[in-house]
Amino acid sequence: MALFEMKWLRRFVRRHTNPIAENRAELWKRRLSIGYAILAWQAFGLVCYMVYTGRNDWAKYYGYKTAEEAALSPAQQFAKHLNVEGTGKIIRISGFSKVEEVPFDATEAKRVKE
Structure with missing residues (x-):
C-alpha cells in the first residue's frame, strides 16, 4: 500500500488548503455518499432498461456494428x-x-x- 501513496500530492493539498472541522467533513461525506448511491441506482436502472428494451448491444442497435x-x-x-x-x-x-x-x-x- 505504501508503494502507491502519492506523498507529494498530500503535502501539496495540506499546504494549500485550510483544515475542515470534523463535524462539517462528516456532513459532507454523508451527503456525497447519498448522492453517489442515488447516481449508482439510476445507472443500474438505466442498464436494466436498456437490456429490457433490447439495446444492451448499443453498437449493433444503432448500426455501428x-x-x-x-x-x-x-x-x-x-x-x-x-x-x-x-x-x-x-x-x-x-x-x-x-x-x-x-x-x-x-x-x-x-x-x-x-
Missing part, C-alpha cells in the same frame, strides 16, 4: 480490435475445463474490417 462483426465472439472482436498479427487460437475456458478452441487468422479479420 455490421452483421459479420456481430457474429464474432467477444474474444475474436478484441483480437481484431487490438490488431493481433498472424494466426493463432482462441481458447474458451469454463471453470477448469476447455470448452472451445477456435482458430483465428488476423489477415482474414482485416479483410472483413475493410
Whole structure:
C-alpha cells in the first residue's frame, strides 16, 4: 500500500488548503455518499432498461456494428480490435475445463474490417 501513496500530492493539498472541522467533513461525506448511491441506482436502472428494451448491444442497435462483426465472439472482436498479427487460437475456458478452441487468422479479420 505504501508503494502507491502519492506523498507529494498530500503535502501539496495540506499546504494549500485550510483544515475542515470534523463535524462539517462528516456532513459532507454523508451527503456525497447519498448522492453517489442515488447516481449508482439510476445507472443500474438505466442498464436494466436498456437490456429490457433490447439495446444492451448499443453498437449493433444503432448500426455501428455490421452483421459479420456481430457474429464474432467477444474474444475474436478484441483480437481484431487490438490488431493481433498472424494466426493463432482462441481458447474458451469454463471453470477448469476447455470448452472451445477456435482458430483465428488476423489477415482474414482485416479483410472483413475493410
